[in-house]
Amino acid sequence: MKKDALAPLTLGISTCLLGEEVRWDGGHKLDRFLTDTLGRFVRYCPVCPEVECGFGVPREPLRLEGDPHAPRLVTVRTGQDHTGRMLRWARRRVRELEAEDLCGFIVKSTSPSCGMERIEIYDAGGVAVPRGVGIFARGFMEHFPLIPVEDDRRLHDPVLRDNFIERVFVMQRWRNAVRGRRSRGALVSFHTGHKLVTLSHSPRHYRIMGRLVAQDQAMPITALYDEYQRLLVEALRRTATPAKHGNVLQHIMGYFKKQLSPAAKAELLEIIASYRQGHVPLIVPVTLINHYVRLYDQPYLAGQYYLHFHPLELQLRNHA
């Protein structure tokens, strides 16, 4: 398959995850996977809402209070309400971030400013429920609804990590496709390379997107690209589970039904079953399939990003 020659993609990130001492107590939350592994393949654009908003280090810790849909950001000990200040800053900052061409954002979990979900919100009686979203994270996700966002805690789950990394690299290729000359042919080419990726996330979207690029000659090109992007993002938000991967692998097997001997078919089926049962990682059947792709010269499969995930050094699919 054609090698991508793309510049490193840019991810926004909560600054403390890079080891910067910006937390309320002067500490950090260095995440070695993000700095030492993923950091070799991406450019980070750090954002610390509380420091950039002018709260200083060290500072009194903050928490969310009140209505989960419109919480207030309040200092824990002295009860000062900083909601308006943070909201004004966040509105300005997300507009500035438009220039960064972000393909994703990794936020710090549990933070009342950065957290993307299940942030504690305190009621008038001081009882906390984990139903909030950090003030900056909410502003970011509302401003950039198509950009993948994950938090450091969820990224410790190999399946969620694999999904997020896949989404940001697909996003980068999509941005590249959108920047080039737009045409139905270019869209078909993008779609063809991502068919099995899409299928692994959502068989329903795979069918809808296939019909969209193949049939809709009447739709203006801008509307066609917009609709395709909406469906692509929606599809990739659905987690690619071992069951869905198993179905994709069996679908791929169909391309070899004439070439593989009964013994080779049985071996591949056994490996796919072992993967489904969690005994071997996804890279095992994918490696065997890639061997057959080369051996039997299957150009369609050779062009599938699903089988040639970038970048290999991230060892995606070694765990998922």
Ligand code: SF4
């Ligand atoms: S969680 Fe967010 S606001 Fe808090 S220190 Fe980290 S980057 Fe700053």
